[in-house]
Amino acid sequence: MWGLRSSTLANIFLLLSVAMNFSVSHVSASKQFQNETDRLALLEFKNQIHDDPFGALNSWNHSQHHCRWEGVTCSTRHQRVIALTLRQKQFSGTISPQVGNLSFMRSIQLGESQFHGGIPQEFGRLFRLRVLNLSHNAISGKIPVNLSYCLELIYISLTGNNLEGKIPIDQLSNLKKLKRIGFNNNNLTGEIPSSIGNLSSLTSLSLAFNNLEGNLPMEMGLLRRLSFLAATENKLSGIIPASIFNSSAITAIAVGGNSFHGxxxxxxxxxxxxxxxxxxxxxxxxxxxxxxxxxxxxxxxxxxxxxxxxxxxxxxxxxxxxxxxxxxxxxxxxxxxxxxxxxxxxxxxxxxxxxxxxxxxxxxxxxxxxxxxxxxxxxxxxxxxxxxxxxxxxxxxxxxxxxxxxxxxxxxxxx
The missing domain is CATH 3.80.10.10 (Ribonuclease Inhibitor)
Known part of the structure; x- marks a missing residue:
């Protein structure tokens, strides 16, 4: 009887051991798969760059973990990529859509290079993204409306590119945490939609040196936190809304080179x-x-x-x-x-x-x-x-x- 009982207990412990090993192995494999997704996305980003004059991506190889690559920051807990910081590297190439697979990404800073092509629509999958800085490149096309899915966005700068078309404010107006917008020095056209008044956290709005037209919407006066407004050198006209002059947080107004009157x-x-x-x-x-x-x-x-x-x-x-x-x-x-x-x-x-x-x-x-x-x-x-x-x-x-x-x-x- 004891022998049978002992055998049964042994089988139970064996099953438990196998189950635990499977669980640990499954979790490990899952984590490894997530890390592999990030690594492959970064390698595809590198593949789209055909000139790296400062050798900034030389460390991006198989000799070390991708969290140790230059410009890459990973979270301590999950070892997932949370920031890509490669400013003033003078890269030439396009921005890979695979960056949209970096699902833990919080900050992308790729300013002051020679990136061309468009902004990938896949950026709209970066639901944790807080900072997007692609300023001073040669990026063309339109501002993706998919950025409206990045509900954690605080700062976006696309200054100094070749972007065209209308500003998708109607779509971006649901970004309630957005504080700073830099769209100046592009080829943007059309009017500034009244829905801009919905960006209740906005503190800085820079639209200078574009081809915007029409009036400044009176709803801009609803931006009670707005301190910096730049709309210099556009084709804007009409009267500056009194609501803007009544915003006590304002520290700078730059509207030169337009057709305002009053x-x-x-x-x-x-x-x-x-x-x-x-x-x-x-x-x-x-x-x-x-x-x-x-x-x-x-x-x-x-x-x-x-x-x-x-x-x-x-x-x-x-x-x-x-x-x-x-x-x-x-x-x-x-x-x-x-x-x-x-x-x-x-x-x-x-x-x-x-x-x-x-x-x-x-x-x-x-x-x-x-x-x-x-x-x-x-x-x-x-x-x-x-x-x-x-x-x-x-x-x-x-x-x-x-x-x-x-x-x-x-x-x-x-x-």
Whole structure:
């Protein structure tokens, strides 16, 4: 009886041992298969690159685990590829669709190379992807709508490529975690859809140097976290929505080189207290420079050239003590009269002022003596094309003042 019982127990232990070994073997094989999927995807990525001038992919061989290859980062727990960081490597080639098999991928950074071809639709399978940086390559085609499946995306930069077609904002508007978009310096066309207002986490939007047209949608004012807006050098028109000027988080607005019109809000310095840079040159803006602008105490760049602004400059403009660039060139400021340049006295408070341009306006009267006391950081001063008179001011910086103004001022002083 005992023998039979002992035999039965032995068989049970044997079955348990086999089952456990099978389970461990199965898990090991499964993990190995996952790792093999990642390794093969990386090798296919390498195969699509026909020029690697810095030898960045020399380590991508069978002599070591792919998690040790240059530019590859794996998770500690699963040993799955979570980041591909190969910036400024000057690769030539295309981006393999097999990258879409790297299902644990969180960050792809392949900027500053010579990749061409399109962005693989398979990127839409990277459900964990947070960062996509393909900037400054030669990538063409359209922005894949499949990126709308990458719900964890926080940052996407496609700057400096040859992308064309419309921005698929309608599809991308469900990316509720998206904070930064960089689509500038491409060949994008069409209008900016109103659905952009659904990107509630957006802090930075850069669409400059494209061929976008139409108006800025008023729904952009719904982006309460937006701090940086760049739409320079497009074909945009209309009036800047008041909702944008009421977004207190804004630190920079760059909309130069379009066909916008209208005037700056009289309370701009109150509604945009954190403003650091305002670029609106090369449009059709008119009206005066609001006195409230001085309430934006952190303003560093005020760039208003080639518009139709008129009237006098606030005499306390120098309250903007952080001002580095003041460009009022080619407008209708001033009244060809004494006192037009009274505001310059306050600019002596701007110790970091480097660029100061008043050219081609209606400024009149004498060149104020206090001009010689402007910032010793001043590198460019333009006064030409006005009705100024008088002599070059003497003062603490008079010699340096003459050096930087002797050309620019020549057209201002009547002979």
């Amino acid at each position: 005037s700056l809000p009289t309370n701009i310095g109150l509604t945009l207290p954190n403003l650091q840079a305002l670029y609106v040159g090369g449009n059709n803006f008119y009206g005066s420079l609001p006195t409230s602008i001085t309430n934006a105490s952190g303003l560093e760049i005020l760039d208003l050239p080639n518009n139709k602004f008129a009237g006098q400059i606030p005499t306390n403009l120098g309250d903007l003590t952080n001002l580095q660039k003041l460009n009022l060139d080619t407008n209708l400021f001033g009244g060809n009269s004494t006192g037009d340049l009274d505001f310059i006295a306050s600019l002596t408070n701007c110790s970091g002022l480097r660029i100061f341009s008043l050219g081609y306006n209606k400024f009149g009267g004498n060149i104020p003596r206090v001009m010689a006391n402007l910032s010793n950081q001043l590198a460019a001063l333009y006064l030409g094309g006005n009705q100024l008179s008088g002599t070059i001011p003497e003062g603490g910086h008079s010699k340096r003042f003459w050096q930087i103004t002797k050309f620019a001022i020549s057209k201002s002083i009547p002979k």
